[in-house]
Amino acid sequence: MNLSARPLAPFVDPLRVPPRRVIKTPTRLTVRLETAIHRFHRDMPPSRVWAYDGHLPGPTIEVDRGMAVEVRWENHLSGRLPVIATRSSTHAVDGIPVQCMPGRGDSVPDPSAAAISGYAVVHLHGAVTQATSDGWTENLMAPGQQTLDTYPNDQRAALLWYHDHVMGITRYDLNAGLAGLWIIRDDRERELELPEGPPYELPLLLADRNFDTAPDGSLNGVLLHKIDPDVMECFSPFTVVNGVIWPRVEVEPTTYRFRVLNASNARTYRLVLTREGRPNNERITQIGTDGGLLAAPVHLPAQGLVLASAERADILVDFSDLDVGTELTLFNNAAAPFDGAFADPSTAGTANLDGLLPYPEVLRFHVIDGHRGSRRPPAVLATDFRRPIPEDLTGCMMRAIALVEQESSHEGETSTLTMRELAKAAPSDNPVITLVEADQTTRWRTVATRFEDKTNFFPILHQPEIWRLINLTQDTHPIHVHVESFQVLSRRPAAVETPEGGITDSGTRATVRIGQEVQDGIPHALDANELGLKDTVRVNANEVVDILVRFDTFAGRYMYHCHILEHEDHDMMRPFVVMPAELMSFM
Numbered sequence: 001m002n003l004s005a006r007p008l009a010p011f012v013d014p015l016r017v018p019p020r021r022v023i024k025t026p027t028r029l030t031v032r033l034e035t036a037i038h039r040f041h042r043d044m045p046p047s048r049v050w051a052y053d054g055h056l057p058g059p060t061i062e063v064d065r066g067m068a069v070e071v072r073w074e075n076h077l078s079g080r081l082p083v084i085a086t087r088s089s090t091h092a093v094d095g096i097p098v099q100c101m102p103g104r105g106d107s108v109p110d111p112s113a114a115a116i117s118g119y120a121v122v123h124l125h126g127a128v129t130q131a132t133s134d135g136w137t138e139n140l141m142a143p144g145q146q147t148l149d150t151y152p153n154d155q156r157a158a159l160l161w162y163h164d165h166v167m168g169i170t171r172y173d174l175n176a177g178l179a180g181l182w183i184i185r186d187d188r189e190r191e192l193e194l195p196e197g198p199p200y201e202l203p204l205l206l207a208d209r210n211f212d213t214a215p216d217g218s219l220n221g222v223l224l225h226k227i228d229p230d231v232m233e234c235f236s237p238f239t240v241v242n243g244v245i246w247p248r249v250e251v252e253p254t255t256y257r258f259r260v261l262n263a264s265n266a267r268t269y270r271l272v273l274t275r276e277g278r279p280n281n282e283r284i285t286q287i288g289t290d291g292g293l294l295a296a297p298v299h300l301p302a303q304g305l306v307l308a309s310a311e312r313a314d315i316l317v318d319f320s321d322l323d324v325g326t327e328l329t330l331f332n333n334a335a336a337p338f339d340g341a342f343a344d345p346s347t348a349g350t351a352n353l354d355g356l357l358p359y360p361e362v363l364r365f366h367v368i369d370g371h372r373g374s375r376r377p378p379a380v381l382a383t384d385f386r387r388p389i390p391e392d393l394t395g396c397m398m399r400a401i402a403l404v405e406q407e408s409s410h411e412g413e414t415s416t417l418t419m420r421e422l423a424k425a426a427p428s429d430n431p432v433i434t435l436v437e438a439d440q441t442t443r444w445r446t447v448a449t450r451f452e453d454k455t456n457f458f459p460i461l462h463q464p465e466i467w468r469l470i471n472l473t474q475d476t477h478p479i480h481v482h483v484e485s486f487q488v489l490s491r492r493p494a495a496v497e498t499p500e501g502g503i504t505d506s507g508t509r510a511t512v513r514i515g516q517e518v519q520d521g522i523p524h525a526l527d528a529n530e531l532g533l534k535d536t537v538r539v540n541a542n543e544v545v546d547i548l549v550r551f552d553t554f555a556g557r558y559m560y561h562c563h564i565l566e567h568e569d570h571d572m573m574r575p576f577v578v579m580p581a582e583l584m585s586f587m
């Protein structure tokens with residue numbers, strides 16, 4: 001197989017903008033989950049997909065803050081899952097990793113996935129909603145059924161997204177197409193006179209996809225979710241932007257606002273804009289993140305804009321100095337699986353087969369004639385939050401969660417990833433995770449490993465808490481907390497020791513030295529674009545991340561989980577229940 005020849009021509013299809021539903025008054029909408037036909041590329045046959053209102057991505061709901069929207073989600077999905085899910089018995093063929101290759105090759109379709117018939121549940125990621133409208137993973141809607149959810153939208157302006165959340169099969173339902181954008185707008189954003197709506201504000205929903213091949217080797221358009229024995233996540237070779245593989249975007253010589261979301265199952269993107277083969281990220285300014293505006297505009301990190309699954313960035317790109325005819329190309333420069341290691345942006349545009357990145361292309365900008373002028377962002381953006389100071393943290397309850405990979409005891413079975421909730425251990429408890437931090441040593445026993453284990457986290461309304469995420473694995477996990485944004489307090493290196501046999505079904509034995517440098521090439525520090533309000537945070541290998549959570553609006557049962565969908569489906573998800581203080585004594 002010749003990977004240097006692209007199986008599809010890059011940058012030939014124009015960028016599509018999903019249909020918009022702009023809402024200015026309290027409204028009831030109907031959105032149909034439908035089987036539809038979708039064309040991902042001019043030169044590939046159309047694909048069967050599952051999509052909201054038949055569009056991939058679904059319609060973008062744009063709503064002013066405080067305008068409540070009721071959505072009747074109607075499930076009209078028909079037929080079986082429009083994705084062939086396969087598992088290969090080998091990692092590489094002729095030295096090329098199977099995940100880099102289009103087509104199923106020798107891999108075998110999974111009959112259980114082939115029987116999936118369209119159960120769905122919709123979650124609005126980033127929304128502050130009643131628990132009953134949060135898309136609890138087990139509250140399913142079968143084809144022919146519907147649910148009515150209420151979204152108050154009483155929260156700061158931000159890019160949210162709605163997507164499927166079915167227990168155990170979220171990875172397939174998203175791969176099939178069930179995702180769409182939801183934008184909340186508010187007065188503060190309008191005071192800043194930021195571009196609003198096309199042509200100067202455009203969403204970019206990124207996702208990697210693979211397709212099956214016809215006997216002649218050409219792509220036949222059938223979606224393919226492929227895993228192999230060494231890599232439990234699905235990493236696909238083609239980058240799709242708003243439903244189009246490697247689109248081209250015509251831009252006038254002015255400032256554009258792009259609302260970027262990584263909606264991939266597992267792939268982390270490190271985006272590098274290039275001009276004539278050189279990195280050109282200086283023309284990008286980031287103004288917002290998952291939870292909306294940052295306090296001040298920031299430059300991108302030196303290596304590029306890193307977005308793991310579910311992370312968002314609100315960026316301004318200034319094309320005003322460019323001649324008509326100039327081309328700029330956006331590449332992905334992140335290896336998969338991703339562990340947080342630094343990558344030199346000058347390598348952007350090169351394939352990396354070991355890093356499961358055969359085609360680094362994302363999209364290309366063409367500068368055309370039109371309005372010329374640049375728009376600098378104001379120096380002050382958000383004024384409604386500040387970074388926590390030490391006094392804010394005094395007396396905060398701290399909860400600890402270990403991210404753990406447990407190898408299967410059965411030959412040939414993939415590992416299980418779990419989020420292990422920890423509690424302070426008694427002297428007699430064994431095994432424990434020992435946390436060593438400066439001159440302090442604490443011991444923690446494991447109190448939950450699987451989703452079905454008993455609920456341990458009952459955060460109290462209005463009381464801030466520190467959640468400590470301890471990564472005992474060798475990969476990055478983007479951890480998402482439902483219902484309210486949090487602030488990331490710190491990202492620190494950690495030397496992790498897990499003795500042989502230290503990880504069992506119910507117990508965890510490890511020593512974690514927080515703050516001890518590890519020679520791993522990973523910059524264990526917070527980037528400037530992580531100092532805003534986040535709902536998903538990357539926890540890299542050899543790392544401990546502390547976040548400050550506070551639930552201020554709704555009591556009820558919610559979830560937190562890894563947003564690598566193959567991990568979420570294989571048990572990196574746990575419930576928590578927000579409680580009013582006055583009810584705690586009755587528990």
Ligand SMILES: [Cu+2]
Binds near residue numbers: 417478564568572
């Ligand atoms: Cu994960």
